[in-house]
Amino acid sequence: MRLxxxxxxxxxHNYALDLLCGSCRYLSSSCxxxxxxxTAHMQLTQSGDRVVIVGGGDGRTAIAAARRVGxxxxxxxxxGGDRSYTRIARLLDAKxxxxxxCVKHAVVGPLIDVYGxxxxxxxxxSPTDLPDCDILELDCEGSEIEILRRLCIRPRVIIVEIHxxxxxxxxxxxxxxxxxxxxxIIYRSGHNGIEIDHDDxxxxxxxxxxxxxxxxxxxxTTPVVIAAVLDQKR
Numbered sequence: 001m002r003l004x005x006x007x008x009x010x011x012x013h014n015y016a017l018d019l020l021c022g023s024c025r026y027l028s029s030s031c032x033x034x035x036x037x038x039t040a041h042m043q044l045t046q047s048g049d050r051v052v053i054v055g056g057g058d059g060r061t062a063i064a065a066a067r068r069v070g071x072x073x074x075x076x077x078x079x080g081g082d083r084s085y086t087r088i089a090r091l092l093d094a095k096x097x098x099x100x101x102c103v104k105h106a107v108v109g110p111l112i113d114v115y116g117x118x119x120x121x122x123x124x125x126s127p128t129d130l131p132d133c134d135i136l137e138l139d140c141e142g143s144e145i146e147i148l149r150r151l152c153i154r155p156r157v158i159i160v161e162i163h164x165x166x167x168x169x170x171x172x173x174x175x176x177x178x179x180x181x182x183x184x185i186i187y188r189s190g191h192n193g194i195e196i197d198h199d200d201x202x203x204x205x206x207x208x209x210x211x212x213x214x215x216x217x218x219x220x221t222t223p224v225v226i227a228a229v230l231d232q233k234r
Contacts, residue, residue: 035193036225037137038064040159043187044227045135048072052133052155054108054147055079055140057116059088065135066097075100076131080107081116109150112166113141128152135159142166148177158183159227161191164205165212171205174226183228190220201226 032038038061045051045068053062056079066075075097079085085105092101106123107114108130114122127150130136136155138144144160145167158178164171175185189195190204200216201224208214208222215221 032192034058034060034139034191036189036191037061037139037159037161039189039193039195040157040187040225040227041065041068041135041137044157044159044229045069049134049156050132051075051135051137052130053077053137053139054130054143055138055161056084056088056103057139058084059091061137061139062088062092062101062103063095063097065137066092066095066100069100071100073100075102076133077101077103078106078108078125079103079116080105080111080114080119080122082118082121084116085122087116107143108140109143109146112143113163115141126150144174145169148174148181151181154182154230156230157227159187159225162205162224162226163212164209171209172202178226178228182231184231185226185228187225187227189225190216191223191225192219192221194218194220196220196224 041064045065047070049069050073051065051069056062056077062075062077069075077088079088082105085103088103092098106125107119108125109127127147130153132153133155135157137159138147139161142163160174162174188201204214204216204222204224212222
């Protein structure tokens with residue numbers, strides 16, 4: 001029954017042509033889970049950078065970041081789900097990255113949609129508690145709004161996976177806020193790493209306002225990933 005519900009929702013909230021063309025392009029591309037964030041790290045994270053990740057997921061973006069920063073850099077991960085926290089810690093140890101990466105069982109900002117286990121024993125941190133860093137990655141299921149609203153640090157790069165169905169604000173609020181903070185958006189993609197332009201970004205955000213599973217004709221899927229750099233001229 002759940003499968004039938006998911007199929008009905010997908011067809012209800014996607015255009016048939018987008019699904020047909022997008023599925024073909026998705027299957028013909030080298031897409032993978034979290035590739036949008038990973039690609040942003042590949043383009044913008046540098047050797048020696050200090051990376052802070054809010055929402056570690058399954059750990060793959062942390063691994064990508066750690067390989068970019070090398071032994072001179074660092075990756076600090078906040079993960080609210082206890083199972084995900086344990087999985088990430090074991091994965092980093094298995095990959096030989098424990099000296100570069102540190103993972104803490106903690107939630108930053110409001111508890112909106114923490115998955116990957118129980119968050120009952122997690123530390124509850126304010127966005128103002130985030131440490132200074134060069135790269136800030138936010139993949140926190142709607143908490144990105146409160147974090148950006150109260151952000152005190154100014155990293156060189158901010159990478160955000162946007163979840164508009166988890167917050168009441170305008171889906172474009174993240175972009176407005178980043179501009180207000182002095183950032184310029186230079187990277188836009190679907191969750192699967194297929195890059196998109198500004199118009200497609202707005203389409204994905206607006207159409208995923210009610211339902212998260214949206215696909216465009218070029219194969220880009222929600223949630224949207226953006227990366228912005230601090231404008232040094234401002």
